[in-house]
Amino acid sequence: MCGIIGATGTAAAPSFLIEGLHRLEYRGYDSAGLALVEAQGIWRARAAEGTHSVEDLEVLARTAPQGARCGIGHTRWATHGRPSVENAHPHLDCTGRLALVHNGIIENHAELAIGLLDRGHVLASETDTECLAHLVEEAVAEGTRLSRAVVRALSMVRGSFAIAVVHADQPGTIVAARRATPLVVGLTDDVSMLASDIPALLGTTRRLVALEDDQVAVLTPGSLEVATFDGDEIDPTALTVEWDLEAAQKGGYDDFMSKEMHEQPHAVAETLLDRRSPDGTLRLDDLRIDDDQLRSIDRVCIVACGSSYHAAMVAKYAIEHWARLPTEVDIASEFRYRDPVLDQRTLTVGVSQSGETLDTLQALREARRWGSRVLAVSNVVDSSMAREADGVLYTRAGPEIGVASTKCHLAQIVVLELLALTLAQLRGTRTPAQIDAVVRGLHELPDHVAEALAREKEVRDVADTLVGARDFFFLGRGVGFPVALEGALKLKELSYLRAEGYPAGELKHGPIALIEPGTVVVGVATRSPLYEKMLANVAEVASRGATVVLVADDGDDQAAGVADHVLWVPATEAILSPVVGVVPLQILAYQLARRLGNDVDRPRNLAKTVTVE
Ligand code: AGP
Numbered sequence: 001m002c003g004i005i006g007a008t009g010t011a012a013a014p015s016f017l018i019e020g021l022h023r024l025e026y027r028g029y030d031s032a033g034l035a036l037v038e039a040q041g042i043w044r045a046r047a048a049e050g051t052h053s054v055e056d057l058e059v060l061a062r063t064a065p066q067g068a069r070c071g072i073g074h075t076r077w078a079t080h081g082r083p084s085v086e087n088a089h090p091h092l093d094c095t096g097r098l099a100l101v102h103n104g105i106i107e108n109h110a111e112l113a114i115g116l117l118d119r120g121h122v123l124a125s126e127t128d129t130e131c132l133a134h135l136v137e138e139a140v141a142e143g144t145r146l147s148r149a150v151v152r153a154l155s156m157v158r159g160s161f162a163i164a165v166v167h168a169d170q171p172g173t174i175v176a177a178r179r180a181t182p183l184v185v186g187l188t189d190d191v192s193m194l195a196s197d198i199p200a201l202l203g204t205t206r207r208l209v210a211l212e213d214d215q216v217a218v219l220t221p222g223s224l225e226v227a228t229f230d231g232d233e234i235d236p237t238a239l240t241v242e243w244d245l246e247a248a249q250k251g252g253y254d255d256f257m258s259k260e261m262h263e264q265p266h267a268v269a270e271t272l273l274d275r276r277s278p279d280g281t282l283r284l285d286d287l288r289i290d291d292d293q294l295r296s297i298d299r300v301c302i303v304a305c306g307s308s309y310h311a312a313m314v315a316k317y318a319i320e321h322w323a324r325l326p327t328e329v330d331i332a333s334e335f336r337y338r339d340p341v342l343d344q345r346t347l348t349v350g351v352s353q354s355g356e357t358l359d360t361l362q363a364l365r366e367a368r369r370w371g372s373r374v375l376a377v378s379n380v381v382d383s384s385m386a387r388e389a390d391g392v393l394y395t396r397a398g399p400e401i402g403v404a405s406t407k408c409h410l411a412q413i414v415v416l417e418l419l420a421l422t423l424a425q426l427r428g429t430r431t432p433a434q435i436d437a438v439v440r441g442l443h444e445l446p447d448h449v450a451e452a453l454a455r456e457k458e459v460r461d462v463a464d465t466l467v468g469a470r471d472f473f474f475l476g477r478g479v480g481f482p483v484a485l486e487g488a489l490k491l492k493e494l495s496y497l498r499a500e501g502y503p504a505g506e507l508k509h510g511p512i513a514l515i516e517p518g519t520v521v522v523g524v525a526t527r528s529p530l531y532e533k534m535l536a537n538v539a540e541v542a543s544r545g546a547t548v549v550l551v552a553d554d555g556d557d558q559a560a561g562v563a564d565h566v567l568w569v570p571a572t573e574a575i576l577s578p579v580v581g582v583v584p585l586q587i588l589a590y591q592l593a594r595r596l597g598n599d600v601d602r603p604r605n606l607a608k609t610v611t612v613e
Contacts, residue, residue: 001077001105001398002089003027004183005200006164006174009191009221014061014507016193017222017313018130020200021054026249027103027196028077028399030381031088032057035099036068041168041352043068046088048076053088069221070172072164074101078381079396080109081126093137094121097168100136102129103196104160105180105396107274112156115420135163147175147218151229154179159273164194174219176211177229183211184239185224198241199248209236222278223454257402257494257600261586262453265446267397267407268579271414272442273417280436282422289347289373289391294426295336296495297347300327301372303335304351305610307405307489312351315416315579321575322430322438323423333613335366342370349375351416353400353408354609355383362613364389379408379414393419402601403608404493406586409486410449410579416444417576439572445580448570452583455568459584462549462565463591468493469520469547472499474585475507477534480524481580487522487585493603494593504537517545522588525550526581528574538562549588551581 003024007016017034031048034057043065047056054075066302074089081087090099105113109128117123121134132153139149146167154161158342160180166173176183186193186201186208194217195201201208211217211226215234218225226234243252253259277283300319302312311329316327330338336359342348348367352360355378364374364385376389379397386392395411414501421438424430430438472491476484485501492499502511504523515521521541525534539562542548552559552570560566567584569577593600 001027003075003162003196003200004072004103004162005074005193005195006072006176006219007191008172008219011067011069013068013071014064016204017071018054018058018061019203020195021057021073021075023199023245023249024075024196025054026399026401028075028252029053030083031076031085032074033088033090034061034071035090035166036064036071037166037168037171038068038532039171041097042092042166044090044092044099046085048085048088052131057492060150060225063433069324070166070174072099072101072166072174076397079105079394080128082382082393087125089129091133092125092126093133095137098128098133098137098140098165100131100133100163103162104179105270105273105383106131106157106161107159109520111278112282112374132163140167144392146170146173147216150175151216152176153357155229155593160270162196168464172220172471175216176219177216178211179213184209185209185217185219185236187224188222190222192222192224194219197248197251198239198588201247202241202243202245203408206241206566208239208241210239211236255402257404257406257590260400260407261590263398264410264453264583265450266406267395267411268414268449269446271411275398275418280432282418282425282435282439284393284418284422286392286394287375289375289424293373294347294423296324296345296424297373298345300325300347300349301335301340301342301367302327302329302349302351303332303334303360303367305357305359307409307486308353308360309350311409311412311416312349313485314413314479315420317479318339318417318420318575319423322420323427324429325423325427328585330363332357332363335363340366340370341365342372344371346370346372346375347375348372349377350385350389351377351412352385353379353395353405353412355380355385356609356611358611358613361385361388371519377412380412403518403603403606404490404600409582414445414581417442438573441576445572445576448572449475449578449583452569452580455584456587459567459587460591462567463588463595465565466520466592469518469597470497471514471519472497473507473515473519473541474499474501475504475521475537476524477504477537478528479575479578480526480528480530480581483524483581483585484522486582487589489588490589491592493606494589494600495596495598496591496604504534507537508540512540512544515541515544515546519546520549522549522585524581525552526569526574526577527556527571528577535562551584
């Protein structure tokens with residue numbers, strides 16, 4: 001997730017762009033840049049130093065040409081290409097007279113780049129975005145006006161985009177377009193502006209319009225023209241915004257956690273994008289471990305902490321089920337000290353949203369000392385783990401601000417299941433048709449997650465009945481067990497209530513002694529090969545007076561018959577079900593924490609990234 005901004009008609013263009021980028025930093029800050037249109041051409045500045053790229057850009061902008069009244073800017077959350085000045089937006093075309101910024105993912109960028117290189121273009125970055133600048137360049141060179149040149153370039157693109165383009169031959173004009181990625185336009189009498197998100201414009205105007213998918217906008221000072229990609233003029237829909245700045249950065253949600261829960265469908269969809277070659281085989285970005293090395297793997301060890309550990313547990317089931325590879329999952333802080341037995345045929349996978357958790361980082365270093373190949377699964381491009389690993393698999397959830405992990409957890413499960421399928425593809429333990437069927441199921445998950453989120457009120461009603469409860473068990477079997485653990489962790493870290501995640505089949509070996517009237521047992525009872533056994537375990541706790549809350553598939557009357565409350569979810573294939581089943585548990589924990597007056601974005605005693613052992 002990146003932030004783009006643009007403005008035309010203001011003598012304060014540089015400062016407006018910088019201020020807007022500061023307000024968009026929560027969308028990413030790996031690098032920042034701006035381009036201004038002036039008489040001589042395009043003036044560009046870019047910075048990519050750690051988390052203060054926008055501040056560094058602000059210093060560079062002091063040397064911007066005075067009087068520049070039109071420009072675009074970008075703050076980056078890297079997905080393709082490491083954070084660097086070369087990869088920072090805006091990107092230029094070969095003439096240096098066109099500049100472009102982009103938020104989204106160009107799925108077919110590799111094919112487009114090959115064609116551009118064949119036609120003599122010089123690509124100066126590793127990004128998917130730069131291809132767009134050169135495609136627009138080609139159309140402009142044929143005499144097409146800028147707005148139609150942008151549409152022609154985008155017609156060759158698969159993926160998601162929100163872009164803004166300027167050209168030195170059309171000073172004062174910005175062309176913008178979007179698909180599946182947000183873009184807002186603002187107006188005053190003299191200035192036209194655009195941004196990825198409302199916060200960047202709120203300080204200047206509340207005259208806002210939201211572009212729709214496959215619409216192109218032409219901004220000139222104080223005026224706006226919008227058309228469909230087919231050229232039909234559109235009267236854009238005005239946005240009424242009552243938010244203040246902070247509310248706007250939360251997208252109108254009460255807090256970042258709520259916003260990020262609702263970003264989960266998009267996070268899963270983005271993480272699934274661009275994972276297949278034209279021939280349909282799975283292709284994982286930055287893996288940098290070649291197929292023969294992967295085929296030589298005879299064991300997988302996964303190390304992680306917290307929610308990432310729970311995602312790793314789901315991966316164990318997936319890798320063993322599909323790829324038939326023995327897979328161990330370790331708490332990272334334990335792994336290092338258990339004298340693990342690893343060798344060069346072991347693949348050690350570190351799962352970490354931040355890519356900086358020291359327990360996991362040290363575990364990976366230990367694995368490398370044993371000669372194991374190391375793969376990092378991270379949400380932060382070029383994080384410490386990503387840099388040190390032999391290969392990297394990125395989730396594309398965008399910045400996760402809330403301390404309690406939600407969208408990254410779902411994205412981790414999805415990308416780890418893609419890894420499991422890739423291993424199965426390489427080892428031939430699943431046919432292409434079988435793999436394709438599962439991939440189709442993965443691509444249905446964003447809609448299922450959105451449907452689970454749409455039932456927020458039903459979950460809120462259940463939370464209302466549980467206010468006052470002080471003793472929670474979360475039970476699950478098979479892939480439902482990591483879901484139970486994640487539900488318990490969410491409740492603990494947000495509401496500070498005691499909650500224990502436990503394998504449902506194990507409860508009778510002691511902990512069932514704790515069950516009494518008033519104990520709340522949350523069971524993950526979505527359909528799976530262990531469904532009947534799960535319901536039997538539920539009956540054991542219900543008969544001892546527990547209040548039973550079940551996560552169950554839509555229409556499952558059998559589950560409803562043994563529960564006091566049901567958190568309904570759309571049915572999915574068992575091994576994909578954690579991605580959907582965990583959603584009502586996130587909402588339940590969030591709602592109980594809100595009722596207790598807790599700060600859900602910054603729970604007590606916690607930090608978003610734990611860089612101590
Ligand atoms: C999850 O909600 C917690 N914030 C915590 O358990 C977290 O998952 C853990 O610290 C691991 O963080 P990482 O994914 O950045 O490595």
